[in-house]
Amino acid sequence: MRFGVVVFPGSNCDADCLYVLEHVLKVPAEPIWHQARDLHVDCVILPGGFAYGDYLRAGAIARFSPIMAAVExxxxxxxxxxxxxxxxxxxxEAGLLPGALRRIAGVRFRCQWVHVRVxxxxxxFTAACAPGQVLRLPIAHGEGNYFAxxxxxxxxxxxxxxxx
Incomplete structure (x- = not known):
């Protein structure tokens, strides 16, 4: 499986994703610049980190990048x-997932380890896990309260x- 990691201006986790894919998981991966218009991969990753500075709302400007038509x-x-x-x-923001994200009540930014259940x-994405397995994952966000x-x-x- 070949992976592509989209690189938006301001994103800061694309290099981390590429490193893990290539050096830890040992799978082919390539950066995909936000102005590209085609995808030639089996899985596309939109990484974390303040794309376009998140000046309006997180992801609101990145949603209009040329690559997003190909992602859609x-x-x-x-x-x-x-x-x-x-x-x-x-x-x-692109409408590929339903629902919305809200700011975390009473918290400006949250950076910590959390436990989630498969x-x-x-x-x-979860094939190597057992149903009910608890994973310890890092989170870092200010608008991570998913609402549906x-x-x-x-x-x-x-x-x-x-x-x-």
């Missing part, structure tokens, strides 16, 4: 798309789209 086509054709932190916010392993109305959340869970 890729996702609609069942391509694997992984949004990490700011990349997840970009996917929401809901299922029927995804390439109860009926939407129920549909996402029923379709197996909630992984953790």
């Amino acid at each position: 086509r890729f996702a609609r054709d069942d391509g694997l798309v992984w949004g990490i932190c700011n990349g997840f916010q970009i996917l929401l 809901e299922h392993n029927r995804s390439p 109305p109860p009926d939407l959340l129920a549909r996402l869970e029923a379709r197996g789209q909630v992984l953790l």
Whole structure:
């Protein structure tokens, strides 16, 4: 599987993603500049880190980058798309994911380790995990409070789209 990591102006986690893919997981990976218009990979990653400075809202400007039209086509054709932190916010802004992110109540920025539970392993992203397995992951964000109305959340869970 070949991975592509989109590089937006201001993003600061693209190099981390590329390093892990190439040197830890030992899989082919390439940076994809935000002005590219085509994807020639099996999985595209939108990394974390303040794309375009997040001056309006996290991901609001990056959503209009030329590469996003290709990401939207890729996702609609069942391509694997992984949004990490700011990349997840970009996917929401682009309308590729339903729901919205809210600011964390009473907190300006949160940077800590958290525990999450694997809901299922029927995804390439969780295939190496056992359902119910608890993972310890780092988080760092100020707008990471995902919101979806109860009926939407129920549909996402029923379709197996909630992984953790």
